[in-house]
Amino acid sequence: MNRRGDIKRDIKEALGNKNLRGALTRFGEAYLESRARAYAGKDFNALREEICAIKRNAADKMEDLAQRFTRAAEARGTKVFRAATAQEAREYIANLARQKNVRQIVKSKSMASEEIHLNEHLHQLGLETVETDLGEWILQLSGQKPSHMVMPAIHMTRGEVAQVFSKEVREQLPPDIPKLVKVARQNLRRKFLEAQMGITGANIAVAETGTIVIVTNEGNGRLTTTLPPLHVAVVGLEKLVEKFSDIKPILEALPRSATAQKITSYVSMITGPTPVAYPDGTTGDKELHIVLLDNGRTQMQADPVFKEALQCIRCASCLNVCPVFQIVGGHVYGYVYTGGIGTVLTAFLNGWQNASEIQNLCLGCERCKLYCPGKIDLPRLIRELRRRTGEKAGAPSISSQVMAKVLPNRRLFHSLLRAAGIAQKPFQRGGMVRHLPLFLAGLTEGRSLPAIVSKPLRDRVAQTPKTSQIVGDNQRQGVRVGFFAGCLVDFVYPRIGEAVKELLTSAGIEMVFPMEQTCCGVPALYTGLAHTAAEAARQNITAFEHAGVDRIVTACPTCAQAIKRYPEILAGEPEWHQRATTMANQVEHVTGYLHGVFQRLAGARLKKARGTTVTYHDSCHMKGCLGLTLEPRELLGLAGYNLVELECSDRCCGFGGSYSIKFPQLSRQILDNKLDTVAGAEVGTLALDCPGCLLQISGGLTSRGSAVTVKHTVELLDL
Amino acid sequence: MNLHDHDELDRLYALFKEQAEAISALVYRVTDPSAAGKKLREIINQLAVNKLVAVPSPLVNSCLNNAGAQTAAVHTTNLRNYAPEADLGLSEVDLAVAETGTLVQDSTAPEQRLVSTLPPVHVALVQTGRLVHYLSDAIDLFNTNKDTSSLPGYISFISGPSRTADIERVLTIGVHGPEKLYVIFVDRAGGACVE
Ligand code: SF4
Numbered sequence: 065m066n067r068r069g070d071i072k073r074d075i076k077e078a079l080g081n082k083n084l085r086g087a088l089t090r091f092g093e094a095y096l097e098s099r100a101r102a103y104a105g106k107d108f109n110a111l112r113e114e115i116c117a118i119k120r121n122a123a124d125k126m127e128d129l130a131q132r133f134t135r136a137a138e139a140r141g142t143k144v145f146r147a148a149t150a151q152e153a154r155e156y157i158a159n160l161a162r163q164k165n166v167r168q169i170v171k172s173k174s175m176a177s178e179e180i181h182l183n184e185h186l187h188q189l190g191l192e193t194v195e196t197d198l199g200e201w202i203l204q205l206s207g208q209k210p211s212h213m214v215m216p217a218i219h220m221t222r223g224e225v226a227q228v229f230s231k232e233v234r235e236q237l238p239p240d241i242p243k244l245v246k247v248a249r250q251n252l253r254r255k256f257l258e259a260q261m262g263i264t265g266a267n268i269a270v271a272e273t274g275t276i277v278i279v280t281n282e283g284n285g286r287l288t289t290t291l292p293p294l295h296v297a298v299v300g301l302e303k304l305v306e307k308f309s310d311i312k313p314i315l316e317a318l319p320r321s322a323t324a325q326k327i328t329s330y331v332s333m334i335t336g337p338t339p340v341a342y343p344d345g346t347t348g349d350k351e352l353h354i355v356l357l358d359n360g361r362t363q364m365q366a367d368p369v370f371k372e373a374l375q376c377i378r379c380a381s382c383l384n385v386c387p388v389f390q391i392v393g394g395h396v397y398g399y400v401y402t403g404g405i406g407t408v409l410t411a412f413l414n415g416w417q418n419a420s421e422i423q424n425l426c427l428g429c430e431r432c433k434l435y436c437p438g439k440i441d442l443p444r445l446i447r448e449l450r451r452r453t454g455e456k457a458g459a460p461s462i463s464s465q466v467m468a469k470v471l472p473n474r475r476l477f478h479s480l481l482r483a484a485g486i487a488q489k490p491f492q493r494g495g496m497v498r499h500l501p502l503f504l505a506g507l508t509e510g511r512s513l514p515a516i517v518s519k520p521l522r523d524r525v526a527q528t529p530k531t532s533q534i535v536g537d538n539q540r541q542g543v544r545v546g547f548f549a550g551c552l553v554d555f556v557y558p559r560i561g562e563a564v565k566e567l568l569t570s571a572g573i574e575m576v577f578p579m580e581q582t583c584c585g586v587p588a589l590y591t592g593l594a595h596t597a598a599e600a601a602r603q604n605i606t607a608f609e610h611a612g613v614d615r616i617v618t619a620c621p622t623c624a625q626a627i628k629r630y631p632e633i634l635a636g637e638p639e640w641h642q643r644a645t646t647m648a649n650q651v652e653h654v655t656g657y658l659h660g661v662f663q664r665l666a667g668a669r670l671k672k673a674r675g676t677t678v679t680y681h682d683s684c685h686m687k688g689c690l691g692l693t694l695e696p697r698e699l700l701g702l703a704g705y706n707l708v709e710l711e712c713s714d715r716c717c718g719f720g721g722s723y724s725i726k727f728p729q730l731s732r733q734i735l736d737n738k739l740d741t742v743a744g745a746e747v748g749t750l751a752l753d754c755p756g757c758l759l760q761i762s763g764g765l766t767s768r769g770s771a772v773t774v775k776h777t778v779e780l781l782d783l
Numbered sequence: 784m785n786l787h788d789h790d791e792l793d794r795l796y797a798l799f800k801e802q803a804e805a806i807s808a809l810v811y812r813v814t815d816p817s818a819a820g821k822k823l824r825e826i827i828n829q830l831a832v833n834k835l836v837a838v839p840s841p842l843v844n845s846c847l848n849n850a851g852a853q854t855a856a857v858h859t860t861n862l863r864n865y866a867p868e869a870d871l872g873l874s875e876v877d878l879a880v881a882e883t884g885t886l887v888q889d890s891t892a893p894e895q896r897l898v899s900t901l902p903p904v905h906v907a908l909v910q911t912g913r914l915v916h917y918l919s920d921a922i923d924l925f926n927t928n929k930d931t932s933s934l935p936g937y938i939s940f941i942s943g944p945s946r947t948a949d950i951e952r953v954l955t956i957g958v959h960g961p962e963k964l965y966v967i968f969v970d971r972a973g974g975a976c977v978e
């Protein structure tokens with residue numbers, strides 16, 4: 065149903081829509097600030113722990129809560145209908161309308177009713193169904209689909225709205241927002257007063273009391289639940305919570321996360337039908353029908369991984385902070401639910417094949433995870449989608465076939481990389497090399513090609529004399545640190561590895577480079593090749609066990625994060641899981657490690673780079689996964705750099721796009737936004753801590769002819 | 784019922800006023816129903832109100848009596864008929880939440896919702912002693928009774944006038960609900976309600 069069209073065409077269209085992109089980017093920036101203000105004085109992490117526990121408990125007991133809700137609601141006179149499918153829900157509501165002689169229906173915003181395509185169905189039966197939420201009404205009149213869960217018409221300008229309304233009221237209206245809102249008020253007021261049925265959703269449903277909670281701003285929810293004698297609420301099973309007191313944390317977080325409000329204008333808690341007042345002065349009994357909607361949710365609940373998605377409170381923060389969503393908006397996702405959470409919901413509600421393309425939109429930046437009040441690890445769920453889709457589809461693409469073959473064989477993999485280095489123009493050649501699973505495919509447009517060095521780090525460190533000069537505390541401890549290079553540092557940026565070695569050696573720490581180490585496995589993981597990723601993990605675990613090191617450092621936050629996930633990747637193999645946990649506990653990003661070392665040494669030995677001004681880019685995995693933001697800044701400060709903050713320093717550079725996005729034009733647009741802010745900082749040097757970002761941003765700067773140099777933090781430190 | 788001592792009430796009132804004004808409500812505090820009536824008259828005159836709808840309560844009644852609102856027609860019955868055309872709706876709410884500037888009301892009677900949603904102006908009276916600090920305090924007050932059959936059928940939380948940002952994210956006050964919300968705190972409401 066409602067099968068999406070060509071996603072590439074949709075993306076092209078979205079990228080061409082400057083209104084949309086401007087609105088979403090501006091919103092993305094304003095959102096973070098106003099959200100922080102709304103949460104002032106509240107402990108977001110404590111709140112989301114509470115919500116996570118409440119929703120997890122509810123998901124565990126979903127069927128039980130549905131039954132308790134039904135009993136409690138019925139005891140108060142509510143009629144509860146359990147709809148297994150969208151069709152059952154639609155038919156129940158349509159029958160009810162027929163029985164009660166309903167001709168006109170008013171609706172307040174409800175994702176669940178959009179999910180079941182209720183309007184289309186009622187319309188076909190000749191029932192006038194009016195959306196009364198301003199944004200939804202605009203879309204209804206213009207025949208468009210919502211592009212955002214909370215702000216459905218964010219992609220339209222006031223001029224477009226004026227045109228739509230002018231047509232509806234047959235009067236030329238100016239693009240004046242207050243005036244347009246008045247027109248909506250007047251026109252919809254009549255509909256409210258005339259309607260025989262009101263349809264709403266609900267944000268929370270309380271099992272112990274049979275209460276539904278509706279959160280709105282415009283007042284349409286209040287009128288929809290008050291004026292018509294018949295109220296139907298369509299409520300997804302994931303809205304259930306056990307206790308009345310469970311409302312509290314959800315009600316604190318939902319408005320703050322959704323619209324950066326401490327509370328919305330109206331919150332209504334409805335328990336059972338209330339009387340209805342008629343214009344002739346009489347009152348009567350209202351009917352309240354609650355349609356508890358399953359439509360794939362039980363299936364989700366039964367899934368040990370995807371059950372987590374039921375913790376969603378539909379706040380849309382994961383859309384607001386997503387660098388991909390900010391650029392393409394919701395329409396590209398093709399279904400009712402958009403963004404990261406939409407990708408997961410679409411798989412369950414609309415079928416796995418329908419989510420197979422949009423799951424590639426996620427570039428794994430992990431940003432949404434930081435903001436989710438339900439504490440959902442969306443990027444993990446999306447990776448799992450990919451893994452399963454990969455298994456289901458059975459016919460992987462050529463590049464992933466090659467990856468599955470080449471990556472587990474380190475010697476083959478590395479000799480191919482060396483061959484590419486010698487050939488110098490690796491990706492214009494046919495055959496295997498073109499499909500190398502390195503993150504480099506598809507990087508040609510708008511960037512300079514990354515040059516694979518003729519002498520990788522593994523050859524260079526092998527040549528340096530092993531006898532490092534061990535001094536100070538570290539000598540007595542005899543600290544041995546293993547260096548995990550990762551493909552980019554090993555084969556493209558060995559200079560970073562050399563800088564690490566120099567720093568560690570001068571600090572009296574011995575650095576060893578286990579030669580058997582290979583790719584961290586991320587490219588395989590992100591393309592859904594779980595077996596290949598697991599093999600890479602096992603090889604790396606073995607290599608570092610042989611090296612007998614106390615700590616492992618890496619200059620790549622993505623590699624660090626991947627190694628931290630080895631226990632998850634090898635969860636099914638108890639012995640390996642144990643060894644993976646050991647390695648995961650040993651690994652650290654080198655900047656975090658050095659920060660600790662130099663703090664002990666009071667930074668005294670760092671040579672001062674007096675007066676040089678730098679700016680800093682927060683890599684997604686550095687900040688989002690490893691939580692390292694202050695450490696690089698403090699190190700640069702200790703080294704005497706004058707740090708100028710970069711605007712939106714933690715906005716993704718789009719590198720994830722080169723291996724997980726199949727849509728290079730998207731990655732390019734994200735990069736362009738980044739390059740604009742770098743230019744705006746007016747500095748000569750950009751520091752960062754991820755070789756992927758280094759590749760992406762320096763490539764972009766070079767092709768723009770910019771003179772800004774990009775350096776890994778370790779390259780800017782000198783002992 | 785007074786939930787707090789005087790200093791505490793002053794602090795809660797100040798916080799309520801700050802928070803509610805930040806979301807475009809207009810907040811006043813008066814000593815007794817006669818002063819509340821005076822304030823109401825001011826509003827009626829200032830906005831040139833012709834038709835007023837009100838849900839009766841001891842406080843609402845004495846406020847209306849003291850307003851001497853001869854200029855406006857006052858309706859207290861058949862509100863479903865009069866509220867859509869009224870210029871102002873008057874009602875009493877049960878609680879006020881300081882941290883968010885929120886009014887809380889048992890609005891099981893539909894008239895309560897009609898007068899506070901349909902007219903372009905809503906004037907809410909609230910006894911100062913019914914201020915609570917946190918939103919969760921208000922929810923707890925409804926939650927204390929384990930016998931859920933006593934839970935009101937419709938509890939309203941009202942924070943500021945109705946609003947939208949659906950067109951270009953520009954905040955616009957007054958959509959389907961009121962465009963103006965006045966909150967009048969009454970310290971000594973008289974009658975049996977205040978100890
Ligand atoms: S991980 Fe990043 S790209 Fe993926 S959905 Fe979350 S915010 Fe968007």
Ligand code: SF4
Binds near residue numbers: 376382
């Ligand atoms: S997944 Fe999390 S952030 Fe996204 S809508 Fe749901 S609760 Fe909000």
